[in-house]
Amino acid sequence: MSMSAISRKLGTMVLMGVPAIIGGGIVYYAFGNYTAVIAYEVILGVAALGFISR
Secondary structure (H helix, E strand, C coil): CCHHHHHHHHHHHHHHHHHHHHHHHHHHHHHCCHHHHHHHHHHHHHHHHHHHHC
């Protein structure tokens, strides 16, 4: 695996951290429980793994 591929994958993970933090707060505010936040984080994690595995 080339260095640019590793950098791209790390950059994608960092970029997914922003929606995880901000979006998690918005989801908690909207629904008022952590079950919805966990579901949101799992969906976001699956999306991140989909981008990285490509």
